[in-house]
Amino acid sequence: MAAKSAWLRGAARVINVDTVPYRLDKAKEAANSETVLWEGDGQNVIDYIRSITNNRGADVCVEAVGFEPERTVWDRIKATVNFEKGSPKVLEACMSAVRRGGIVSVLGVYPITYDNFPIGQFF
Numbered sequence: 001m002a003a004k005s006a007w008l009r010g011a012a013r014v015i016n017v018d019t020v021p022y023r024l025d026k027a028k029e030a031a032n033s034e035t036v037l038w039e040g041d042g043q044n045v046i047d048y049i050r051s052i053t054n055n056r057g058a059d060v061c062v063e064a065v066g067f068e069p070e071r072t073v074w075d076r077i078k079a080t081v082n083f084e085k086g087s088p089k090v091l092e093a094c095m096s097a098v099r100r101g102g103i104v105s106v107l108g109v110y111p112i113t114y115d116n117f118p119i120g121q122f123f
Helices: 002-008 021-031 043-052 073-080 089-097
Strands: 015-018 034-037 058-063 098-106
Touching (some): 043 089
16 A cells, blocks of 8 residues: 555655565555565665665655564564564664655554664654
């Protein structure tokens, strides 16, 4: 829906990112968007977006995952012992992929803090 909304708002280019190939296939079919498979820590996504924008970054990044993306073993351990819930890595990737002065729209929901970063203040 975010991709379709981007087209309706006049986007020149729309790119969906996901860790699951079948969801990317559906995004391509339903929203006629480009797709990128998130691998590892997501650096491939940031590098790709930077490369297609002459290192400028995207005008808008929409984070629609929240705190439940695929997590590393360390992320899972922290969640198990209640140090942290989920992972902010998708939000961090958005902040790295957006241009200076660009917009990061956060649709996902996060808990109060991540390693002492007060992410809950956004909400």
